[in-house]
Amino acid sequence: MNAHAAMATFDPDTLQDHRFTVPGMRCAGCISKIERELPLQTGIAGARVNFSAKRVAVSHDATIDEAGIVRVLERLGFEAQPVAANPLAQDDAETRKLLLAVAVAGFGMMNIMLLSVSVWSGAGGVTRDLFHWLSALIAIPVIAYAGRPFFGSALMALRYRRTNMDVPISIGVLLATGLSIHETLTGGEHAYFDGAVMLLFFLLAGRALDAAMRDKARSGIAALLSHMGRGASVLAADGTAQFVKSEDLEPGMIMIVAAGETLAADGRVVEGITSIDNAMLTGESQPEPVSIGMTVHAGAANISDPVRVEITAVSGDTAIAEIARLMDEAGQSRSRYVRIADRAARLYAPAVHSLALLSFIGWMFAGAGWHQSLTIAIAVLIITCPCALGLAVPAAQVVAANTLLKQGLLIKDGSALERLAEADVALFDKTGTLTVGKMRPVDLGGLDQTGRAIALALAQSSRHPLSKGLAAALSRQGVVPLPISQIKETAGDGVVGDWQGVLVALRRPTAGGDGPASELSIGGKLFTILFTDALRPDAAETLAQLGALGIPSQIISGDRSLVVGAMAETLNLMATGELSPQAKLARLQSMKEAGHFPLMVGDGLNDGPALAAAHVSIAPSTASDVSQQAADAVFVGDSLRPVGSAIIVARATMRIVRQNFAFAIGYNLFAVPIAMAGLVTPLIAAIAMSLSSLIVVANSLRLFRAAG
């Protein structure tokens, strides 16, 4: 496995393994680059990429730490973040169990079918009995193993005096098995082992599809989430800095907050001057300057210079905690949503049971004897057992989720697709949602090739958000940085360096204009570079598309009304600015009370409660962890287009699901009378079940083309 052996020799005892998410891996080249280049670094013994999960497992010794590996990956051109020890392993185990159950049921089904075919084609006497015995020997352990997910869930439902889809399934399978065993013992003509096992196989396939879809989205989102164990460097009494986890922070501690870090607790600045980015917290797009004595909130990002902050409030009392509490409350309304499959089951289960019971009683009255009546009742249960129904929803939703995944949208579960299809009004946050959320240079036309190359070299060596934006824009144009020596970054001022004896600098501008800007000086020549937080590409098209689908859009933002108003005008939308998280939440709730099904698209912490309260919600992958977790779907990349595709695909999915249901009901209308008339043999049951399942799956596959 470890194809890329160490350059140096490592003592296996000192090696540790750490895992990093690298969302930027897109191709085979990235895999080989990472696996080949990482071990060249001293201290790293090996690297193994998991491309599906966008993760790299690195084994290294004590000479390099997690932060060091992240820096190495960054130098290779990949943004990376360490991941906590697999918090999602449990869910993977669930899917794995289902897959194993599918395999066992499939094995049983095929072998029993092999034996059944000869019985159907006329094997009699000793041969038939022998084949029934063999079938029983295979079927009983297979049903015991593969049926557990259904039996467990049915028992649970019955214990709470409820019924779900699993109750008729379990009863049908158990009765069919019991009757078949009886038939086998008494040398009877019909054994339903094949029907029972086939039923389990098709239903398990539906479950496994459903679980695989949730896993895929979850691992995709986990790859986007940043490091879970947040905390801060705290200044100890002896002057050294120690990393303290956020839950262990206490008021009075002094945090050292480096540039680029996010604050872990509320506090007051005691040393240093910097600017902080409150966009995640309030939606405000302009960085805000802070100096000694000013209050800063957890969740804000320190963007320019290191500062020391005395903690005044910790986890439980911070501004973030208030948002978290609101989200908790808001999220409860959504858990009341009942999925379409469960709604169908509520009607279906009692109908099936009463039909089976009716046929039993009916045949008893007709004087058929208890054995024949029971056989017919069981045939009714088997033939109505919801094979097609169990596949109708998951098959369609999995195909839809895969189609959307290709467009860059991760759907968390099937219920999100159902709710997306119902959305009738869309609310957008501004900063980071309609806009990219990063500062980008407006116009670089005034710079010649040399100027751009110098600007890139300077911008690359700074962590300031403007420099990062400039570097990103220039690299995208294919500019190659010029070698610049003696680069020095002065906090709060800019970067200075030496290029072939000429003093070059990228500074904060001398003359204050409106909006963020940088000044590039080469020798004595000055260029002012203006920055703006640009609209996402396709934002206008997407909004128009939503409008055409009958979903009017609005902007609700925490940013200043002036800025929001200007954007609303360009996009021709209704907009409200300066909304607090509570106000956003209230807006959503009043809409829901008015009978609307709002779709919320937002990224900041301040959108968290609104995302949780909305009928359905989408967050960009650049959103805060909290928002990504609260949202039903996450889209990757700069374009807003996946939001429009999501609605189109969701509606197409529901159309297909309804067709599937209609088909399943039609099938039952046809099959139940045959079963009640006592004409269903195991052969007919097997054909009917496979045929209906195949038709449903084939119909669902049409969704591959839905997003166009």
Place this chain on the structure above:
Amino acid sequence: MTGLVFLIPIALGMGAFGLLAFFWAMRSGQYEDMDGAANRILTEDEEYGE
């Protein structure tokens, strides 16, 4: 009819073999990184003899 004595165990054995192979593949992580495996075909492996 005596053919059945051989044929049925062979059929069952082949099925069981497939099932065991699947269990093994599952346990040994063959399905952990499907997209990665698809992409790795394209990488050139310079290090021979490893």
